[in-house]
Amino acid sequence: MLSRPPVPPRRAVPPPPPARRPAQSSEEEEAPTPRGIAARIANLQLDQIGRSPLQQAETAPPPPPRRNAAPPPPPPRRAPAIERDPELVRLLSRKPPPPPVQARANSAPAVPARRLPPRLPTPEPEPEPEPEYVEEEEQSDEGYQSQAEEPSDSCIKCHDFSFVDAHAASFPRHTVSSVQQLAFDLTAPFDSETEKARALFTWLHHNIAYDAVSFLSGNLKPATADSVLRSGLAVCDGYAGLYLSLAEYAGLQAHKVTGHGKGVGYAALGPNDPVPSESSNHAWNCVLMDGEWRLLDGCWGAGALSGSQYIQRFDPIWFISTAEEFGKRHFPTDTSYQLLPEPISWEEYICEPDGPTIFNDFHTLNFLKDLLQPASPEIASGGWVTFCIFKQCEHMSRAQEDNYVYFINAPDDTKTPLEVNSEGGWSASIYFPRGMRGDVSLNRVTLVNGEDAKGMSTQAWKNAIGRKSMSWGGMARWTMI
Ligand SMILES: [Zn+2]
Incomplete structure (x- = not known):
């Protein structure tokens, strides 16, 4: 071990963990109305949806x-x-931080998270293939459904x-x-x-x-x-x-x-x-x-x-x-x-x-596993099933130009695209006849006629099926029982 040099002055006050307001005052302070995905998920009435990890x-x-x-x-x-x-x-x-006690789920920390500062001027980065860091995406002008919320610092x-x-x-x-x-x-x-x-x-x-x-x-x-x-x-x-x-x-x-x-x-x-x-x-x-x-x-x-x-x-x-x-x-x-x-x-x-099997594309496209529906690895045939996917946070673009066509492939190879929904994600409801067995997969269309298919509309994709060469990549997989 290094012997540590003398202690220099630290912060005047050791920062406590985020304090919580008393329950009774929760309506007086500024409006942390549940926002974004959290609130929307809370309102979703889908089977199997559990506590939102964002709530x-x-x-x-x-x-x-x-x-x-x-x-x-x-x-x-x-x-x-x-x-x-x-x-x-x-x-x-x-006063010093309270002991870890149960908090009301809808209370908010009295110490607001500091805004992250704007980026420093970026020097040319090392020429290193750094995987998968988030594109900061533009908002779309596609109408309310595809708009992400304002990016938050x-x-x-x-x-x-x-x-x-x-x-x-x-x-x-x-x-x-x-x-x-x-x-x-x-x-x-x-x-x-x-x-x-x-x-x-x-x-x-x-x-x-x-x-x-x-x-x-x-x-x-x-x-x-x-x-x-x-x-x-x-x-x-x-x-x-x-x-x-x-x-x-x-x-x-x-x-x-x-x-x-x-x-x-x-x-x-x-x-x-x-x-x-x-x-x-x-x-x-x-x-x-x-x-x-x-x-x-x-x-x-x-x-x-x-x-x-x-x-x-x-x-x-x-x-x-x-x-x-x-x-x-x-x-x-x-x-x-x-x-x-x-x-x-x-x-x-x-x-x-366990949840469904997840493939790498699901993560690299910034989808959140905890919000994937159905949440179980097995799907029962003989009824309607709703599939939902959400990005990691509500600020990430859902605009067509920033995304791929995401679709469900049924055991009989029927393909159904997911459409942007008003909850801030994509969804599709599909009827599976009783007795159907096999894999159900979530995929994205990766290439059409050899070109990157990012930005393609679901209609253009439907029109291209059987007419153009297409390839797709798996994002998640369920088993139909
Ligand atoms: Zn965000």
Whole structure:
């Protein structure tokens, strides 16, 4: 371990987790009327639709108090952004955070999430094929149905992190002298805590490989932040430990969280399987970003195991997920780290049935698995079935020119396009005659006569069927029983 230098002044007031207003005052303050997808989903009367993962995203309770160790010295930095915001300083100077208690689902944090700053001028990024970061899409003029809501600077899901990601890619591990220096180099250009946190997250993807050999042999040695930095190898605990150390040196409040993750080797329980006792096999982080505690998984964000081989593959889902989305695959030993107003139980978590099979295009086109309907992997024949898909957030474009034709392929090869609906997604209702069996798939039309089919209308697609060469890619699959 590095011996840590003396503690420089930190924030005047340690920022509490987002405080919640008392229930009785909830109507007096500014109107956090449920908006966008959350409200619309809440109003949907579809079979099987569960709690919307977006509904309660803003009511996160605080994680447990910080440990007692002296705060780590952040590197030299400008006055933290939070101190420069008089409104936040006022709010934060109130009493210390409440313990994690149940909050009303429709209450809102008294400390508003800070708006992410506009992008800095972007230098030419490294010529690196960075996967799948969100196009910031234009609104359409197609009429109300296809219009996304105004992009929101405070929405982490559609925030453009390309500058941050490019910056994080420019500090290869072998050039790094220390964890502290790395933390400073990665975060110094950014005022927003969210962007600082993102830079650390992205750096892990580029520089730390999953130690598949140790993991698969069960020969795991204790790792420190320094040992992971030196070796470039870690399992989840090493990623989370290095992230914590980097975050603390960068002046962020962060925790390492341990618990269960539905990762490699996980298979959903069958309906008659016994409930296994609670176990712990994973580690991740909880970080205060611009007034909001958030969860991130630097290990799963960096890559994935394919058999015994580690594939380095950036997965920003594990940076932008809401607490509820995150909690579908992570169960912290300390339930306050669920950051949910009403923590779920181990049984609810571990007994959650599988959803439909999801393919890569579904994620790269920014669709949200938690809102996919039908939610179960099996579909019964002999009735109407409604299929629905939604983007990751309500700001993402649903305009025709920014999208593909999405269609359902039935077991008899009948193809039905999904149409933009008034709930902010796409849907189609299809009748399946009794006795039909086989795969039902959600697809997108990728190419027509060899050209990218983005922007094609469903009518043009119908007209082209049988007349032009077309190819499509799978996004999700169900089995009809
Ligand atoms: Zn958004």
